[in-house]
Amino acid sequence: MAEPVTAAMTGDALRFRTPEDRDTAMRSGVFLLEIPSDLDVSEADRLAAGFYDPGTLSPCGSSYRNLTSERFDDQLIGFHERSDQIEQFLLESRFWVGIYPEAVLQLAERLKTISRQVVREALGYAGVPEDSWPVGSGGCSDGAGSYHLTFNHYRPGERRTGLSSHKDDGFVTILRAVEPGLEVNVDRHWEVVPTGPDVLVVNFGLAIELLTRQAPRPISAILHRVVEQRIDRTSYALFSSSFCAPGRDAGIYGYSPATGLKQICESRQLIFENDHEIYEGTEKPCDD
Numbered sequence: 001m002a003e004p005v006t007a008a009m010t011g012d013a014l015r016f017r018t019p020e021d022r023d024t025a026m027r028s029g030v031f032l033l034e035i036p037s038d039l040d041v042s043e044a045d046r047l048a049a050g051f052y053d054p055g056t057l058s059p060c061g062s063s064y065r066n067l068t069s070e071r072f073d074d075q076l077i078g079f080h081e082r083s084d085q086i087e088q089f090l091l092e093s094r095f096w097v098g099i100y101p102e103a104v105l106q107l108a109e110r111l112k113t114i115s116r117q118v119v120r121e122a123l124g125y126a127g128v129p130e131d132s133w134p135v136g137s138g139g140c141s142d143g144a145g146s147y148h149l150t151f152n153h154y155r156p157g158e159r160r161t162g163l164s165s166h167k168d169d170g171f172v173t174i175l176r177a178v179e180p181g182l183e184v185n186v187d188r189h190w191e192v193v194p195t196g197p198d199v200l201v202v203n204f205g206l207a208i209e210l211l212t213r214q215a216p217r218p219i220s221a222i223l224h225r226v227v228e229q230r231i232d233r234t235s236y237a238l239f240s241s242s243f244c245a246p247g248r249d250a251g252i253y254g255y256s257p258a259t260g261l262k263q264i265c266e267s268r269q270l271i272f273e274n275d276h277e278i279y280e281g282t283e284k285p286c287d288d
């Protein structure tokens with residue numbers, strides 16, 4: 001794969017230019033998506049450019065930096081500094097209202113709809129029968145998964161890796177990254193992803209890889225990283241994962257034509273067991 005292929009949304013449908021492009025996207029686990037003309041990313045771009053500044057306030061009146069995990073009762077979300085260059089604000093959709101500006105909420109809803117279409121297209125391609133989609137995808141095929149919107153800032157003053165190599169844990173990630181720096185690992189080679197202002201990067205995560213591993217046409221999760229940044233770089237992404245909230249965990253499933261769906265583990269277990277892979281070395285050390 002020289003470069004990721006590019007797809008577009010036609011109405012609600014995801015369209016690849018050729019069946020070969022679709023093959024490449026699904027097998028490699030990454031593709032670019034032209035930004036639909038009616039998708040307004042300007043407010044989220046503005047938030048990405050400033051969320052890490054202590055003076056940038058959320059609609060609730062707190063600076064994003066002060067909205068840490070204690071506020072949300074979930075160690076994974078809120079504002080985090082990592083030992084890589086990244087600092088991030090990650091929030092699950094249950095908490096979006098009142099924290100993200102209205103225009104960002106609208107964009108997030110559109111990204112959810114696109115992600116649902118990507119999941120449906122991918123599971124159809126993989127050969128998972130449609131009646132197994134809702135359970136197999138923990139709700140993501142129907143807009144009923146768990147959704148996290150994250151904002152990332154790469155601190156050029158920290159001289160180290162931008163973001164360590166990892167696979168995202170969910171089904172699909174839709175990323176907005178205008179500045180270069182993102183690389184994907186294809187056939188054991190790191191390749192630069194040609195991001196830019198007119199495309200989103202769509203990548204598949206571990207949950208869809210596990211679901212389709214024994215399906216007729218498996219989908220790969222893509223290993224990716226961000227190289228060291230010399231100037232401020234920001235990005236943001238919508239992660240779509242199996243539904244998980246206090247009291248209900250939809251779980252992670254594998255599908256095989258012979259035996260159908262089988263639960264592999266709990267959703268949170270996948271996150272934590274993958275955690276060292278996602279965040280290997282990226283928790284900010286205590287003495288730092």
Ligand SMILES: O=C(O)CCC(=O)C(=O)O
Binds near residue numbers: 150181236
């Ligand atoms: O900033 C980027 O380009 C990638 C970010 C990323 O991989 C992530 O947030 O999981």
Ligand SMILES: [Fe+2]
Binds near residue numbers: 166167168173224
């Ligand atoms: Fe990622």
